[in-house]
Amino acid sequence: MDTIKKKDIRALTKEQLREFFVANGDKAFRGNQVYEWLWQKGAHSFEEMTNVSKETRDMLENNFVINHIKVDVMQRSNDGTIKNAVRLHDDLVVESVLIPTKTRSTACVSSQVGCSLDCKFCATSRLKRMRNLNPDEIYDQVVAIDNESRLYFNRPLSNIVFMGMGEPLMNYNNVLKAIDKITSPEGLGMSPKRIVVSTSGVPKMIRKMADDEVKFKLAVSLHSAIDEIRTSIMPFNANFTLTDLRQSLQYWYAKTKSRITYEYVIWKGINDSQKDVDALVDFCKFAPSKVNLIEYNPIDDGEFQQASNAAIDMYVNTLEQHNIAVTVRRSRGKDIDAACGQLANKA
Numbered sequence: 001m002d003t004i005k006k007k008d009i010r011a012l013t014k015e016q017l018r019e020f021f022v023a024n025g026d027k028a029f030r031g032n033q034v035y036e037w038l039w040q041k042g043a044h045s046f047e048e049m050t051n052v053s054k055e056t057r058d059m060l061e062n063n064f065v066i067n068h069i070k071v072d073v074m075q076r077s078n079d080g081t082i083k084n085a086v087r088l089h090d091d092l093v094v095e096s097v098l099i100p101t102k103t104r105s106t107a108c109v110s111s112q113v114g115c116s117l118d119c120k121f122c123a124t125s126r127l128k129r130m131r132n133l134n135p136d137e138i139y140d141q142v143v144a145i146d147n148e149s150r151l152y153f154n155r156p157l158s159n160i161v162f163m164g165m166g167e168p169l170m171n172y173n174n175v176l177k178a179i180d181k182i183t184s185p186e187g188l189g190m191s192p193k194r195i196v197v198s199t200s201g202v203p204k205m206i207r208k209m210a211d212d213e214v215k216f217k218l219a220v221s222l223h224s225a226i227d228e229i230r231t232s233i234m235p236f237n238a239n240f241t242l243t244d245l246r247q248s249l250q251y252w253y254a255k256t257k258s259r260i261t262y263e264y265v266i267w268k269g270i271n272d273s274q275k276d277v278d279a280l281v282d283f284c285k286f287a288p289s290k291v292n293l294i295e296y297n298p299i300d301d302g303e304f305q306q307a308s309n310a311a312i313d314m315y316v317n318t319l320e321q322h323n324i325a326v327t328v329r330r331s332r333g334k335d336i337d338a339a340c341g342q343l344a345n346k347a
Ligand code: SF4
Pocket: 115, 116, 117, 118, 119, 122, 123, 124, 125, 164, 165, 166, 167, 200
């Protein structure tokens, strides 16, 4: 058996790589060179590291692996949206999406294989949570989409949303490490202001993010500001009630001064009445925020159906009357199951 477990080299920090080379009789600087190959140049193999000797490359080969992701299937939607089915080193698969508009290329990336939460309207919730993604697996999804954006749209990636498979705050440390790499000049050098972490609302972790003074933006999938209704569509809300969530968001704003975005889908017969929008207006008063009303993407013929245009208009008008910023977001990539809530490894 020559498959003795080699270590994933990208789990090492730059300092640890430098120490590795010193411990093996080489110069610390060699660690910098290899680190640059791994992160800035995105090397998939040690062979590519042409400015280090063959001997060093062999030594790395004997000690480490580069667990690069592989885009197994790429699907293109009629509207230009691209969905990648991404195979991980242990053969599990996650999905990520490139959403192009006239001026932007946005990557929607996954943070977990499956999800431990159980939002009733979401296809991912039907997949068992298998494991968290490593920082390099999150980073690789972004690099793959950046390459596709350059290839098909002649521009680099402009924005990233953590809105793919999984709850990013349940894999907080790895998401943070991935964002560090994405924003570092030694990685992709992107501004944290162009990154949105979208959570279903885990109050303890929202407080932690505020304490960590993160620089990226926060979005919360709210979908209802009434506990009873929210719990019926997002059962974990029974443990993290809206009062807890609200207090954590007030804490977030007090610490970061960063406005919160509420993602909100309106479903027929579930949250499409005036009392639903009134509760949302009240919730928005606790901290500066804006609301994204998102068109629903059916995942089957079940209980969730897109609300009427009249209900959407009622939401927009009421929010605007209260000076709350609101946008209505049309779905993208529906024909390839790449839209919000549709990611479920069907490719
Ligand atoms: S909506 Fe997000 S948090 Fe909820 S089940 Fe789907 S992936 Fe998980």
